[in-house]
Amino acid sequence: MTSWLLDGLVVFMLLATAVSVLASRSLFRAVVMFIAFGMLMALAWVRLQAPDIALAEAAIGAGLTGVLLLDAVAHFRRGPDKERGGAS
Amino acid sequence: MSVHLLYAFAGAGVFTIGLFGMVFMVHLLRKLLAFNLMGSGTFLVLVGLAQHRNGVDPVPQALVLTGIxxxxxxxxxxxxxxxxxxxxxxxxxxxxxxxxxxxxx
Amino acid sequence: MRLAAVLVLCAVFAMALVGTVWQIAGQPVGGTLPETVADAMADSGVDHPVTAVLLNFRSYDTLLEIGVLVIAAIAGISMARLPSLEDPELRTHDSLLHALQRWFLPLMWLVAGYLLWAGAVQPGGAFQAGAVLAGTGVLMRLGGMPMNFLQPRLLLRVGLALGFAVFLLVAVVSAAGGDAFLAYPEGMAKPLILLIEIFLTLSIAMVLLSLFVAAPVNDAREPAEGESE
Structure with missing residues (x-):
């Protein structure tokens, strides 16, 4: 029973973060939600008894994708013609 | 109804959400995020459905690892x-x- | 109006998808893949089923995958301008990061090495180790450590192609020896898999890291723009 509650919670959170990735107005917020989604995916893989995929998802989905996307968001904020400027 | 099947349905849901974003959103970065959601949903369906029928199965797991x-x-x-x-x-x-x-x- | 149309379309699609999943889930079990894998494990040279599938039973997929990664890296690098990797503008001026780096970097290298080694008997392997190694590289880059090997010169090209080349070499040599393409010779499976995994790890880390490096620098300077700053 407890495990069903846990699985239900993980699935609900997966769907909720997936919706909020698209629904959040600010791009930064969307990316943060996407990182949270990646962490929840890692949790889901553990529940699916796939620890290999959970390891890869935690390292890639949460770590590398997050850095890449946040970097891109910062670039879009600065604008196309002043990325050498101070404001980051 | 097993745990694996539950996650397969969750994957179907995530895929649909991603599809909606891919079609409806205009911002390219949001399209990319939605595309990644679609990918994650596909992986969930692939592993969840296979393991619901066969038990823990290393073959779809290896395929999904490659896919990620x-x-x-x-x-x-x-x-x-x-x-x-x-x-x-x-x-x-x-x-x-x-x-x-x-x-x- | 457009929103409603897309919503209806997605709802119809979702219902079809859920129905299909439900129907497939209800069918009697057809395949016996896990049993097949378990029966063949003794010949695979490793003790972890996922690693055995990745690098022995379905190594063709893995070979093509590293090929795809190399192509993506080449495309990314060709888009980029890499004026100077030591550009101080690109560094994070964060003293906390600098302080933590000295503690984290050796630890992360250790974790990557352990993951690679552990892949033979338990969860872990080339992909996870490569991802951790790439993360280490990103951390080094943000801290402004010298990483001259990422300049598009010989060293970068060799590093990118090494995993694919070694994999292909092993495959061709075993094929020339009379076996099937990508079949390891009798008794040599374990050392060959380990060799391939080491180079795969290096190449995967190089690919991911060079794509990360290519992303921010490409917009750095068009020749036409003023460089007054």
């Missing part, structure tokens, strides 16, 4: 292209004349 690494490489390449496009045109959508919704003043 290819997906991150594709995402990184897409980001390079989007940023280049933004640098050259000042736009973040493919629709002519519209500016991005992020409003960089």
């Amino acid at each position: 690494v290819v997906a991150i490489a594709a995402t990184a390449l897409a980001l390079v292209l989007i940023r280049r496009y933004f640098h050259l045109t000042g736009q973040v959508t493919l629709e002519p004349g519209s500016r991005d919704d992020e409003g960089h003043s």
Whole structure:
């Protein structure tokens, strides 16, 4: 029973973060939600008894994708013609 | 109804959400995020459905592991292209004349 | 109006998808893949089923996958301008990061090495180790450590192609020896898999890292723009 509650919670959170990735107005917020989604995916893989995929998802989905996307968001904020400027 | 099947249905839901974003959103970065959601949903369906029928199955797990690494490489390449496009045109959508919704003043 | 149309379309699609999943889930079990894998494990040279599938039973997929990664890296690098990796503008001026780096970097290298080694008997392997190694590289880059090997010269090209080349070499040599393409010779499976995994790890880390490096620098300077700053 407890495990069903846990699985239900993980699935609900997966769907909720997936919706909020698209629904959040600010791009930064969307990316943060996407990182949270990646962490929840890692949790889901553990529940699916796939620890290999959970390891890869935690390292890639949460770590590398997050850095890449946040970097891109910062670039879009600065604008196309002043990325050498101070404001980051 | 097993746990694996529950996650397979969750994967179907995530895929649909991603599909909606892919079709409806205009901002290229949001399209990319939605595309990644679609990928994650596919992986969940693949592993969940196979394991619901066969028990713990290393073959779909290995396939999904390969898929995740290819997906991150594709995402990184897409980001390079989007940023280049933004640098050259000042736009973040493919629709002519519209500016991005992020409003960089 | 457009929103409603897309919503209806997605709802119809979702219902079809859920129905299909439900129907497939209800069918009697057809395949016996896990049993097949378990029966063949003794010949695979490793003790972890996922690693055995990745690098022995379905190594063709893995070979093509590293090929795809190399192509993505080449495309990303060709988009980029890499004026100077030591550009101080690109560094994070964060003293906390600098302080933590000295503690984290050796630890992360250790974790990557352990993951690679552990892949033979338990969860872990080339992909996870490569991802951790790439993360280490990103951390080094943000802290402004010298990483001259990422300049598009010989060293970068060799590093990118090494995993694919070694994999292909092993495949071709075993094929020339009379076996099937990508079949390891009798008794040599374990050392060959380990060799391939080491180079795969290096190449995967190089690919991901070079794509990360290519992304921010490409917009750095068009020749036409003023360089007054």
